[in-house]
Amino acid sequence: xxxxxxxxxxxxxxxxxxxxxxxxxFAGAANDNxxxxxxxxxxxxxVSVSWLPPSLAGLVIGALFVLPYLLFSxxxxxxxxxxxxxxxxxxxxxxxxxxxxxxxxxxxxxxxxVLLACVFLMGLHxxxxxxxxxxxxxxxxxxxxxxxxxxxxxxxxxxxILLGNLxxxxxxxxxxxxxxxxxxxxxxxxxAGRLAAQRIPPLGATDPNLRINWNPATETWRNLRLAHxxxxxxxxxLGISWMWFFGAVFLSQFPSFAKEVLHGDxxxxxxxxxxxSVGVGTGSLLCEVLSRRRVEIGLVPLGAIGMSVFAIDLYFxxxxxxxxxxxxxxxxxxxxxxxxxxxxxxxLSLFAGLYSVPMYALIQMRSQPTHRARIIAANNILNALFxxxxxxxxxxxxxxxxxxxxxxxxxxxxxxxxxxxxxxxxPEYLLRFLAWIVSNxxxxxxxxxxxxxxAEGPALLVCNHVSLADPVxxxxxxxxxxxxxxxxxxxxxxxxxxxxxLARCIPLASxxxxxxxxxxxxxxxxxxxxxxxxxxxxxxxxxxxxxALKTFHPGLMKILAQARxxxxxxxxxxxxxQGLWGSFFSRIEQRGGRPAAMARPFRRxxxxxxxxxIGEPVPASQVQPETLRSRVAEMLxxxx
Numbered sequence: 001x002x003x004x005x006x007x008x009x010x011x012x013x014x015x016x017x018x019x020x021x022x023x024x025x026f027a028g029a030a031n032d033n034x035x036x037x038x039x040x041x042x043x044x045x046x047v048s049v050s051w052l053p054p055s056l057a058g059l060v061i062g063a064l065f066v067l068p069y070l071l072f073s074x075x076x077x078x079x080x081x082x083x084x085x086x087x088x089x090x091x092x093x094x095x096x097x098x099x100x101x102x103x104x105x106x107x108x109x110x111x112x113x114v115l116l117a118c119v120f121l122m123g124l125h126x127x128x129x130x131x132x133x134x135x136x137x138x139x140x141x142x143x144x145x146x147x148x149x150x151x152x153x154x155x156x157x158x159x160x161i162l163l164g165n166l167x168x169x170x171x172x173x174x175x176x177x178x179x180x181x182x183x184x185x186x187x188x189x190x191x192a193g194r195l196a197a198q199r200i201p202p203l204g205a206t207d208p209n210l211r212i213n214w215n216p217a218t219e220t221w222r223n224l225r226l227a228h229x230x231x232x233x234x235x236x237x238l239g240i241s242w243m244w245f246f247g248a249v250f251l252s253q254f255p256s257f258a259k260e261v262l263h264g265d266x267x268x269x270x271x272x273x274x275x276x277s278v279g280v281g282t283g284s285l286l287c288e289v290l291s292r293r294r295v296e297i298g299l300v301p302l303g304a305i306g307m308s309v310f311a312i313d314l315y316f317x318x319x320x321x322x323x324x325x326x327x328x329x330x331x332x333x334x335x336x337x338x339x340x341x342x343x344x345x346x347x348l349s350l351f352a353g354l355y356s357v358p359m360y361a362l363i364q365m366r367s368q369p370t371h372r373a374r375i376i377a378a379n380n381i382l383n384a385l386f387x388x389x390x391x392x393x394x395x396x397x398x399x400x401x402x403x404x405x406x407x408x409x410x411x412x413x414x415x416x417x418x419x420x421x422x423x424x425x426x427p428e429y430l431l432r433f434l435a436w437i438v439s440n441x442x443x444x445x446x447x448x449x450x451x452x453x454x455a456e457g458p459a460l461l462v463c464n465h466v467s468l469a470d471p472v473x474x475x476x477x478x479x480x481x482x483x484x485x486x487x488x489x490x491x492x493x494x495x496x497x498x499x500x501x502l503a504r505c506i507p508l509a510s511x512x513x514x515x516x517x518x519x520x521x522x523x524x525x526x527x528x529x530x531x532x533x534x535x536x537x538x539x540x541x542x543x544x545x546x547x548a549l550k551t552f553h554p555g556l557m558k559i560l561a562q563a564r565x566x567x568x569x570x571x572x573x574x575x576x577x578q579g580l581w582g583s584f585f586s587r588i589e590q591r592g593g594r595p596a597a598m599a600r601p602f603r604r605x606x607x608x609x610x611x612x613x614i615g616e617p618v619p620a621s622q623v624q625p626e627t628l629r630s631r632v633a634e635m636l637x638x639x640x
Contacts, residue, residue: 077377283353306351311412
């Protein structure tokens, strides 16, 4: 495979295009949480405010912080598309310094109204930064770096949240100088973020002629409609927002869960936050390893399954714990009955990281560059709505008499239902999950020349046909969806036939066998290319029965001729699958005297080496079946 100059996502931290941005957002997330948590502790334990009882302090502070996301996300998305993103980030960091200077006065004076105003303003700061944060990455990273870059940002965000909360709680509790120490720390983080932002390289605006609509209500509605025009993107936005709903249910209940269910002290509640943050960070970083440095949305169903399994298991792990006096951290960890609870929290958050990072990368990759920040702004609006809904629903369930473990159980079940609905609406997720399983757990799948699959526009992919698993492996090799023209008889194959129908593969019969299917297939194939999408064909006309490459039928020329009539000249990409002959899915066995596939399970064991070689695209005007077959044959005899 082509040598990669950046072996993993951590290499990005040595590059100016990423590192200053990473530390800018890291400092901002840490400052948000240090400030909010220190203020919450102050009004809960240290400063009595008659109109803000301690029981409501966390709720009020959280609501004030989220409110700007609802009011100003639409405007911030427009600004991020219209202006130079680097200049906008520096302006936002300047605003943060001013806000923290005001907050410093509030901490010194113990003035709750001033600090509440600063909570709202820091929410505004984060609202302005959010669309820039995710729209910046696809401008500076290559497509194969998006998953790793998003994983680093997600990991950094949750580590910053963790450190900010821990630092806020520790600093504000220092006798006599706690408030001043918090003020100094907030100012120092704001200044550090601004210094890091100064090193971010300048970027041109993606839509400098955009006219700003300053009406947040109409622009919010316009952004949601804009996102809805791309169904896969919009449903991915809903999927991410659901993850924030899911996470908010757990994070908001950690203090009560630690005290009332686990019978632990405040340090145990902090441990739960540590486990959750470490889990999300670890899952986010694992995405690059598991996806082979590509945008692999097949990890999303895997993440959803893990989230539900461990959320449900958390209910069973926590429901039978015996009552006891409040346990210190060491006592809590020493009891084996608590290990399962800690493992469940760590793993459900790890799978949440696997779930969210590919969705963010998909949105960045599939959104139009000129509208990307506004799409991210729409995501922030939906996130805020879902988090508010999570607080309302969890509060209603608890008020109705449900226990905290029961709320976790219902959340895990709801996650399974919501995920199933999203995957039914967007079957690409399930198909890529199947492709990921086959290419990682059934075979050791090597791809040579993946960059030769066009990143955009129509293209015709031409491949030899060795096994029933061929389309699944091609799906796993392509960052874009593929429409397949396939022998209509394959659709009768158990299980795989259902998969091919789910993938909206196009059944093809010969003109002699079924003229109606024949004509309909080529019309649907032409429509795929008209929409600027990828079309794949196995020009041998069926599976090989002896492992040899057969003659290429002229059907691909009919496809190219129709494309030419439509004014389209799609490049033709030759491909060669190696190592699949003799596998369970190839027709190497005999059944009733005829070649058959899927006759002897595990006939070659697991994790056999297979490869896909992708050749240089051929202009449509130069394609002939014989020359194309020769190219595929040459790749087949190349060393695997």
